[in-house]
Amino acid sequence: MRKINTRSFVRATRSTPREINRQIILNLVREHQPISRADLARRMRVGRGMVTSLVSELLDDGSIYEGTTVDSPRGRKPMMLHVRTHDRLVVAIDVRFSSTYLMLADFNGNPIALETFDTIVEPEALVATLAKRIAQLLKAHRAVGKCNGIGLVVPGMVDQRTGRVLHAPQLGWRDVDVRDSLAEATGFPVHIENAPIACALAQMWLGKRGDDAPRDFVYVTVSDGVGAGVVVNGEVIRGHNNSAGEFGHVPIDPLGPMCLCGARGCLETYTSNLATLSRYLGHEFVPTATRGLLHESRLTITDVLSRAREGDAQAMSALHATALHLGAGLSVIVNTLNPAQIFVGGEITEVWDQISPVIRGVIASRALTSLAAATPLIPEPASSYPRLRGATALVAAPLFAAPRVA
Amino acid sequence: MRKINTRSFVRATRSTPREINRQIILNLVREHQPISRADLARRMRVGRGMVTSLVSELLDDGSIYEGTTVDSPRGRKPMMLHVRTHDRLVVAIDVRFSSTYLMLADFNGNPIALETFDTIVEPEALVATLAKRIAQLLKAHRAVGKCNGIGLVVPGMVDQRTGRVLHAPQLGWRDVDVRDSLAEATGFPVHIENAPIACALAQMWLGKRGDDAPRDFVYVTVSDGVGAGVVVNGEVIRGHNNSAGEFGHVPIDPLGPMCLCGARGCLETYTSNLATLSRYLGHEFVPTATRGLLHESRLTITDVLSRAREGDAQAMSALHATALHLGAGLSVIVNTLNPAQIFVGGEITEVWDQISPVIRGVIASRALTSLAAATPLIPEPASSYPRLRGATALVAAPLFAAPRVA
DNA sequence: CCGCATTTGTTCATATTACGAACAAAATCG
């Protein structure tokens, strides 16, 4: 039951029903392909005539294509329909603290090529380099004409309206435009998004299909910081000033360590990779100082994780503490948003079998209802490139989204 | 950008545009009344012809009515339109721990009559008493034919689909049906809702009109427990198992007092009225024991509040601590949901001028961005009967909501 | 091999409705 926004509404026109039904058909094909026109008509409870007309529109604009006929017990064999994905490509870009990843992928998120280079922090130089590499990448794969757009994922808050990066601490960016300048430099439409939200979009649009496609969930990323993408009823929550989902800064302990954000005891100071690492090394966590100390020690989080897998007691204990606090953080999500499931991404998923019982235990003890306590936790390994998949989803999703109406 | 739910979608029919535009007109009249047909046409960027046709439909079914013509600088004087509210009535019911409130109100939430009786905890007896009192109330005000339905607000989780109260600790209810039995007993449609959500709906539908009507906000209730109704883009978030909004149980201190929910250091153990009261009395907070102790002392939260207003140092210090923790709790909301504003309801709003600077300070120190730190906090005094207004909104809102489509 | 049943996909007449232009009504102004 939604209230109509009288400041900004979309009135229905003569062609609104067609747009809506067209999009429903497109999504039904996406989720149930291969599927015949007759099946679509049955699922939509509509005459086959209208399906024919809508499908021919979708065929004309290349959204879908006809496959082969298929056997059926009797009667005329149905002609199967598929979404056109393999020859519609996306350039997915993931800008991280140290490296930038560039991937050519199809609309399903299947990778075609992947390359990496050291992140250039200066925005204009980064855009120039990206433009050059994108042009080369597309040329090398004879994909210039097939590219539908560029998806750009950044570690920071993004204003979707202007496309500006409001704040990306890891890159030192504040109110920086990259979307429009990259679009101008390449000639392709560019979609930009904050990393946790992009990961959430990847799950929604490129994850499971059909009946268990997630549409009410939270995607929590644990890396240098802790962030989240929140999806409610198939839509991302951005917040009034684009700062929703900052779970890294929920207070865990009023007397806890000082956080970079200026407050004390933020979740991030307990569960970020740096926090875990410094706990392992026995340092007190002081964000400003820690980075230097860790650099000296030449240890990374993956070292700690592999040692924990090998049975190193100190590593295991450091991760145990991280898991306890992460459990507390996730229980905030469980009690306040009550999602159908929670995805967890980040390096820490490499030791999921070790930490998951601890996390589950904390959630079980803190969840208000037994149903909420049972909220499924799903780890997503870094090896599946969640952010790059998210970048792909940025370009593909708008073509399948519900038309805005009322 | 919403993903279409292929398991449960609403396909557009020939009459879908009409339903959508009809509802837009109805809402425009609601928000800008009195308003003329010509004004509606301009706001909707549509010909006046269609407005005439849609308005006459709305006039026919009694949703709106024609008022008087009004002066204009030149040309034919416009005929003003209004939403029919004064003779469409609602029975609003608020079931609380000790008392149950019964109000007859119009569609705008204007009270016509109010009565109270001691809450009957046994559901069947409560329904029977309610049915009798409702019949009397309507008869006494010659309102039987004007009543559009019953709104019932309960202090607990509600399953909207089945209408059952899943869990209401204050009443000791678990999986109890009251909606359908009250509907059967009275013959009126009954809408049931959890208290914080109802308060949020009251703000959205009966609060400010026009351009600053809230549609992205959180309503936090502080009383025996701490709960919240979350509204995103004009729609309430219920959660996968109807348990979203339970901010009372976010962890504040891992070593804090034991909460009734079984966990330690929940927000509620610091900021509920019982917590404040026992802090004032110098007791350690032990939920199970405290209620008895407080009963002995014969003090209530309102006593503490009035003493604080009179300058009682001990009361002020107890409230100061409550405010500090409430600030921490609200900063969770600010950082995770980033609402446009936060409403705070409950007895504690009586000393809002004393606690608000403290709360603001904590939020400012913990909010991740300066914009988020500036999130407006709006106290709502108990004297405006927020829950009863919410109960009214339950009945009125569905008639104005956006049609479900796609 | 030929009806016959069955299922798929298309075509076409019909009804609904947005759209826009023309028109009628009501008022002001010079």
Place this chain on the structure above:
DNA sequence: CGATTTTGTTCGTAATATGAACAAATGCGG
């Protein structure tokens, strides 16, 4: 009193959902 302006209505037109009729394709039983 006519010109002008604004409001509200009417009506022909175009778009499109709807449903029935039709054509196409296939298997089956005689």
